[in-house]
Amino acid sequence: MAGEVRAQGAVKSGxxxxxxxxxxxxxxIFSILDDKLQVLLVQRPAGEGEPFPLSLALPGGFVDIARDRDLAACAARKLKEKTGVTSPYLEQLGSWGSASRDPRGWSATHAYFALILADASTLTSDARWLPIRDGKLREKLAFDHGEILAxxxxxxxxxxxxxxxPAYLMPAEFTLPDLQRVYEIVLDRPLEKSAFRTRILSADMIEPVAKMRRGPNRPAxxxxxxxxxxxxxxxxxFNPPE
Amino acid sequence: MAGEVRAQGAVKSGxxxxxxxxxxxxxxIFSILDDKLQVLLVQRPAGEGEPFPLSLALPGGFVDIARDRDLAACAARKLKEKTGVTSPYLEQLGSWGSASRDPRGWSATHAYFALILADASTLTSDARWLPIRDGKLREKLAFDHGEILAxxxxxxxxxxxxxxxPAYLMPAEFTLPDLQRVYEIVLDRPLEKSAFRTRILSADMIEPVAKMRRGPNRPAxxxxxxxxxxxxxxxxxFNPPE
DNA sequence: ATAGTTAGTTGTACAGTCCAACTTACTTAG
DNA sequence: CTAAGTAAGTTGGACTGTACAACTAACTAT
Incomplete structure (x- = not known):
């Protein structure tokens, strides 16, 4: 057994x-869709020897050492392949590696997390958005992807x-109530309007454009x-979250 | 060239x-020694084909899939081997992987960071503590370890x-000024005594023991x-650090 | 006109840091 | 025995930013 594993590894110098x-x-990959936080998942293939066939899983796969200069480039490539999005917020989340997480052998995955604008993406056919409810995904995922998602x-x-x-989840132009709503969706609790506005406006991160959003009531x-x-x-x- | 690399990989199912x-x-591995933040480094071996011979580097090495159940266990093992310390604060820092970081080929490292009490450790002969000054290490390190350390x-x-x-850098018993000093060493700036005490004491994280530290002035x-x-x-x- | 709704402001209370002066408890020098 | 020195620990006022709640503003629909 150890011999078989060893056969897959390097045998060169000591x-x-x-x-x-x-x-x-x-x-x-997170986005706000339908006023909910959603995560992009793909269906595992059904081929011979495939682990977790047809299960839902995070988009990802083997590092291709011929194509991927580094890990971030690999993550960006996978994001691009699934969504077409090229310039998102992309941050490393951590890595998970163990003997047991993949039935094919000792494996380690480098996990990234991205925030994108769903409207700007064009999904591949195997990918779909699934909502996070009560801070959790309802569906079970392949491998340890449930843990990674959590x-x-x-x-x-x-x-x-x-x-x-949350600014990275917003379209190019947005109102302060829009942004507050996204904060509230992610945190799943209401925020104080005035404290929120003070914080954001004094942070020097956004600038007004010479337009108002018009609706059935006061323009924003x-x-x-x-x-x-x-x-x-x-x-x-914000509020001491207890 | 690609063929040679490929020869080291798996060849089994598609x-x-x-x-x-x-x-x-x-x-x-960080510790406070001599009133300074210090990091534990080792000297690279000088053998045939060794990258960065005799350079300083972070303690680490290949995952041993026969011995290491998972990445954290591997990190704990390496910490133990170098310092003898078994129950430190150990947290994952991130991963670095690219085609160029190791001359031996495409490599990815999983970096951890640990806080330990130096007094409780017994170092191996190749390991030594080096001080962080002005938030940086003066010495150059092997691979991309300088970047990882930063x-x-x-x-x-x-x-x-x-x-x-910083509580994890303290001995079993300590005074509030001791703890504040460690905060100040790490942050490299003075903190307000009263605000510090209020914060720590109201956090319900420490409890007094029935003893005082006696010295040449008021006991603590x-x-x-x-x-x-x-x-x-x-x-x-604390203070908005600008 | 009036009611309804959302945008945005205002004012008071409160929590926790900032700053500085103060008191307390000890040692050491005279 | 007292005085000076020092570090521990406390106190009080200024300031910043959130919490809460009431308010005004700008629009639509009836």
Whole structure:
């Protein structure tokens, strides 16, 4: 058994004579759709020897050392392949590696998480959006992807508490109530309107455009992200989340 | 060239017919020594075909799929091997993978960072502590370990701003001024005594022991960490660090 | 005109940091 | 025995930003 595993690894100089784990990259892609936080998932293929056939899984796959210069490029490629989106917010989430997470052998995955505007994406046929409800996905996922997703949700919620990350989920032009709504969707609790406005407006991250959003009631000022585009870190969270 | 690389990878079913990157784990081990933040580094071996011979590097090495159940276990093992410490604060930092970071081929490392009490450790002969000055290490490191270390320092400073992480750098019993000093060493700036005390004491993370630290002036109350031992997250940072 | 709805503002309360002065408890020098 | 020195720990006022709630503003629909 150990011999078989070893046969897949390197055998060259003494140094590299180590069986190598499988190396993959997976991407947790979030968007706001239908007023809900949703995550992009794909269906596993059904082929011979495929683990978790037809299960839902995070988009991802093996690192292609001929094509991928580095891990981030690999993650960006996978995001692009599934959604067509090229310039999202993309951050490394962490890595998961163990003997047991993939039936094909010791494997390690490098997980990324992305925030994109769903409207700007054109999905491949095997991909679909699934809503996060009560901070969880209802469906079971292949591998340890459920754990990875849970970790991504936690990280997202955490950071939304004290950063401007939701800005990356917004269209080019948006109103402050729009943005607040996205914060509230992610955090799943209401925020104070006046404190929210103070925080965002004093952060120097958005600028008004010379237009108003008109609707059945009072028009709202439209804003856009300032050029710099780095996320802003606030020095306080909102309500002490207990 | 691609053929040679490919020869090191898996060749079995179609799925696994991917050349596999080298997989390593590296650990950034911090401690407070001599009133400075220090990091544990090792000297690279000088053998035939060794990359960066005799350079300083982070402790780490290949994942041993026969011994390491998962990545965290591998990191804990490497920490144990170098320092003898078994129950530190150990958190994943991220992963770095690219075609160019290791001359031996496409490689990915899973980086961890640990906070330990240096006094409790017994180093191996190739390991030594080096001080962080002005938030940087003066020495150049092998591979991309300089970048990984910089990232670890940034993460540590960031988290120290709003968590109780420095508690893991303290001996079993310590005073509040001791703890404040460690915060100040890591952040490299003075903190307000009264605000510091208010924050720590209201966090329910330490409890007084029935002893005082005696010295040439007013004795100070000794405390110890409460049992739960999870790090505490505060809802504000200290001074807006600009 | 009036009611309804959402955008946006205002004012008071409160929490926690910032800053600085203060009190307390000890040691050491005279 | 007292005085000076020092670090521990406390206190109070200024300031910042959120919490809460009431308010005004701008529009649509009836």
């Amino acid at each position: 140094q590299l004579d180590f069986p190598r784990p499988l190396t993959t990259v997976d991407v947790v 970790s991504a949700i936690q990280r997202l919620r955490n950071k939304v508490e004290y950063t401007s990350l 000022q439209l804003y856009r992200l300032k050029k710099n585009s780095e996320p802003v870190y606030f020095v306080r969270t | 799925q696994l017919d991917f050349p596999r990157p080298l997989t390593t784990v590296d650990v950034v 990232s670890a320092i940034q993460r540590l400073r960031n988290k120290v701003e709003y968590t109780s992480l 109350q000794l405390y110890r960490l409460k049992k739960n031992s999870e790090p505490v997250y505060f809802v504000r940072t």
